[in-house]
Amino acid sequence: MSAKVVVSKRRNVNRQAIFLITLWPFPEDFFLSDPELKSKVPLEYLSHKEKYEEAVRKACLLFRKVIQLQNEGKGGMDNFREVLGGQLGSAILPDGNPITLHYVMFIPTLMGQGTIEQQAEWIQKAWNCDIIGTYAQTELGHGTFIRGLETVAKYDPKTEEFVLHSPTLTAYKWWPGGLGHSANYAVVVAQLYTQGKCHGIHPFVVQLRDEETHEPLPGIKIGEIGCKLGMNSTNNGYLGFDNVRIPRNYMLMKNSQVLPDGTYVKSPSSKLTYGTMIFVRVVLVQDAATYLKKASIIATRYSAIRHQSQIKPDQPEPQILDYVTQQYKLFPNIASCFAFQYAATWLWDTYNNITEELETGQLDNLPELHATACVLKAVSTADAAQGVEMLRLACGGHGYMTASNLPSTYGLVTAMCTYEGENTVLLLQTARFLVKMWQNKTNVYKLPTMKYLATALNRATPFEKSVEWVIAALQKTAAGKIDLANRHLNERVAKGQSYEDAWNNTSIELVSAAEVHGRTIIVEQFYNTVQGYKSRVSKELGTVLEQLLQLYAVNAALRCTGDFLRFTEVLGKDITVLQTWLEELLSQIRPNAVGLVDSFDMRDEILSSALGCYDGNVYERLFNEAQKSPLNAEPVNKSYNLYLKPFIKAQL
């Protein structure tokens, strides 16, 4: 991965802005120039069924091209990551990809939970797409509380098989992507029973459909769950089992096993079953950055084109980009794109390092990785969803048009707040870890993202107008919130509440403490990244990066003013200094705003937006898109003679 400086100049010198990006040698043109990957008719004018069929057609072609590149030695996993991610992936399949789960969860689970022999059996078939899988964990009745899943897998030692069964309607698997009509295999998470004892949830490979006819196999009740807020081509499905038998070795047995006689061999850690969920949460932080970049480009370019109202009576209508309120909607989101990008890169590296440790049986850092993946996924996806909605609103009526691609982008990003662990639940997971660290302070000194907790609470943080102060204040606030929540927990227990009730009654504070902890990590990673670049890039770039870092930090601080006043030495007058600092930064960033979003380097075909095109011809594109409406094919629609005319006549 080589970081290079890309200079993006826009029309005139004062808009020169440069942005440091990591260039992947990914052949975008190979995909975007393929006419077969373009929709003949805008998706919004297709039926639900047609949208799905079009998505399957494109998804198969997309992956065929990726496999072709791989066979030619032109990249591997990176190419999959590009076509599955929020940039190229959502440009070609804006309503979701029905085969995503095959690559994002089915194959990773086989790799993470299968024995070497099972990997040898299944992974080549999966990579060759001889089989198409999904990841079926969530049920109609349970998504968060996976220890409460109802699907059962009972071992029959006589035949050395597991019998999968859905005892209730709420036990039906519900949500898995591609499950409705696309996948013919699934990793199914079920309660394992052997020798009359339940050993909790475990992963099983289950064939769902005939590999030739694609007909559902006997005992398999399967279909799609219907229309959703977005992602309507993802083919999320339901799956019920009526005593379906699978061979013993279809249980993924890397971590725990069932021997032929039914003996259960326990895993070194029950948490290893959860591994795949960490992987996707880590990857989602990058996707949050990508979706927010896409919306930031669209809204910023549109704000440079759109002229509206007057700032001074004798002046022509200004670019709406010159309204400070508009800058306040746009620029903190641009800064967040950098923040989440850097946090995603750091988290990806951390994940890979710790996953290597897990392979050698070292589990020490798994809890911190889990807690960190949870909080960064929750904070980045929540902020990205809020940011995309703010950017849509910043574009007025035209932002509400499907042709802007902002509604579709919102549909994709807001789903991330729910899947792979609903955000509140994940923040509570992080809080659980923080409280445990707080109560057992000796551990805190070792963990990279936690070591500030050892000293932050009692550290003096007199106000100063600097990013370093903001980081120190966020750390002190996080420590203060964790300490206070812990004290309230203990007080509730002392008054006779069970620990579980005390936890529930303290959960608002716990979620808030976890969130501040997450923001601390993001600001600190942004700071470390900029410090690392400053000595290696031009003075201009260093200045721009510093401005963005300061904007992200001061905006994070202003979001925490209440807590800052409670947990740090900051005073009301200091908050005024922060507000003025923010306004100064908006003004400093204004000349580079368009250049900055240009440097996110997303082509028009990726943006798929009449508002965000590089040439700025917004109105012509909006009008041309309107002509594609089937209603405009004829001047008078048949409903006039059928309904309107009789209605009008009847009123005369």
Ligand SMILES: CCCCCCCC/C=C\CCCC(=O)SCCNC(=O)CCNC(=O)[C@H](O)C(C)(C)COP(=O)(O)OP(=O)(O)OC[C@H]1O[C@@H](n2cnc3c(N)ncnc32)[C@H](O)[C@@H]1OP(=O)(O)O
């Ligand atoms: C290339 C780009 C591609 C991007 C495109 C992606 C598109 C993908 C589209 C859709 C994919 C979506 C797929 C899904 O949604 S799959 C289903 C996801 N479901 C969940 O995430 C469920 C969430 N719930 C849970 O994880 C758990 O129920 C829980 C909330 C964590 C509670 O667990 P539990 O009931 O066991 O209770 P505890 O809190 O007591 O936890 C017990 C201990 O286990 C530790 N733990 C929990 N989870 C993990 C984990 N994942 N890893 C490691 N450790 C874990 C926890 O910390 C406790 O430890 P302790 O020591 O404190 O006892």
Ligand SMILES: Cc1cc2nc3c(=O)[nH]c(=O)nc-3n(C[C@H](O)[C@H](O)[C@H](O)COP(=O)(O)OP(=O)(O)OC[C@H]3O[C@@H](n4cnc5c(N)ncnc54)[C@H](O)[C@@H]3O)c2cc1C
């Ligand atoms: C687009 C999309 C794609 C998906 N793809 C898949 C897939 O491929 N495979 C798969 O298995 N699943 C998939 N899911 C399901 C997803 O993982 C679940 O929706 C998610 O885990 C949340 O579970 P739930 O929907 O049952 O909500 P619930 O768990 O019922 O949560 C509902 C509400 O209750 C709250 N709540 C729940 N538990 C607690 C708690 N302990 N403390 C405080 N509040 C709590 C939550 O915060 C939330 O506000 C997908 C979901 C979506 C939206």
